[in-house]
Each structure stands twice: as structure tokens, then as C-alpha cells.
């Protein structure tokens with residue numbers, strides 16, 4: 812049952828939905844904060860991974876979906892590796908991203924949703940991330956095509972960025988995406 816008050820929507824169904832889709836039980840979380848302590852992007856997030864888990868447990872759907880946390884997560888899996896309850900937090904975050912996209916929830920994510928979309932498309936077609944194209948596309952789609960160009964040139968010259976992509980196992984990656992699509996159906 813969904814409960815609405817003036818500022819908050821409580822929807823206990825969110826934890827169930829996540830369990831159904833990912834197999835992860837967020838109610839196992841006892842708020843030890845190990846995930847938050849190890850998260851490399853915590854300082855940019857509205858809520859830490861620990862707080863996100865709590866919001867999902869409490870059914871604070873609106874908050875969990877609109878916070879920038881799920882879009883600022885790097886999928887590095889540090890939280891997953893540190894969790895004493897064996898919760899795959901990165902998988903919970905991924906599942907939330909899918910749910911949010913399906914529901915069309917709007918959030919002030921400062922282009923991170925766009926970044927995520929370009930990232931996934933690039934991974935699908937090239938098998939790995941080609942940073943120069945990723946940055947170029949993101950800048951173009953956000954209306955600042957020349958942003959950080961000086962820095963980019965310096966990084967290419969010093970060998971920190973590769974000018975040309977190294978494409979790996981594209982067909983395997985395409986197969987993987989196709990399999991995932993089939994499974995979803």
C-alpha cells in the first residue's frame with residue numbers, strides 16, 4: 812500500500828520490486844556504513860549507498876529515485892565487496908537505474924543520465940570505453956563541444972588518453988546485450 816503525506820511518498824513495494832528483479836534483499840542491510848566508507852564517489856552524492864539502502868527499506872521511493880546517487884555511482888563494486896551481509900549494492904543501484912528509466916522519473920542529475928546512456932551504447936558497440944569519443948559526445952550533446960579541449964590535447968600528448976580506440980571483442984559484447992534483452996522479455 813502506498814502512503815502519501817505532504818512531502819514524502821512511502822512505497823514498500825520498491826524493495827520487493829528490487830528483490831524480484833535482482834535477487835538482492837535490501838532488508839539484510841543493518842546500516843553498518845562499510846559501503847559508504849569505501850565509496851569513491853560518495854562526496855558527490857546526495858545520499859551515500861548506506862542511506863540509499865535505508866531509503867529503499869523504508870519505501871522512500873521518490874527520494875531514492877530522484878537523488879543523484881544512482882547516477883553518480885561508478886559501478887566500481889567496492890561497496891559490494893565490503894558488505895558483511897553479502898548484498899550486491901552495485902546491482903541494487905543498477906536495478907534502480909532501470910526502474911527509474913522505465914518510470915520516466917525526472918531528476919536533477921547534471922547530465923549523468925546522458926553520460927550513462929552514451930557509456931552503455933559505446934560499450935555495446937565497441938566492447939570498451941573510448942574516452943575521447945565519450946567526452947566529445949557528452950560535450951556536444953550538452954552544448955559545449957569545445958569544453959576541456961586544451962586539457963584533452965595535453966592528455967593525448969602525454970599518453971594519458973588514446974587518440975584512437977582499441978576495440979575489443981565486439982561480437983561477444985553484442986551477443987551479451989542480445990542475451991540480456993531476451994532474458995528481459
Ligand code: SF4
Nearest residue numbers: 850884885887888890
Ligand atoms: S559501486 Fe557505486 S555506490 Fe558502490 S562503492 Fe562504487 S561508486 Fe560507490
Ligand code: SF4
Nearest residue numbers: 840842843844846894
Ligand atoms: S555494507 Fe551492507 S550492511 Fe553495511 S550499510 Fe552497506 S549495505 Fe548495509
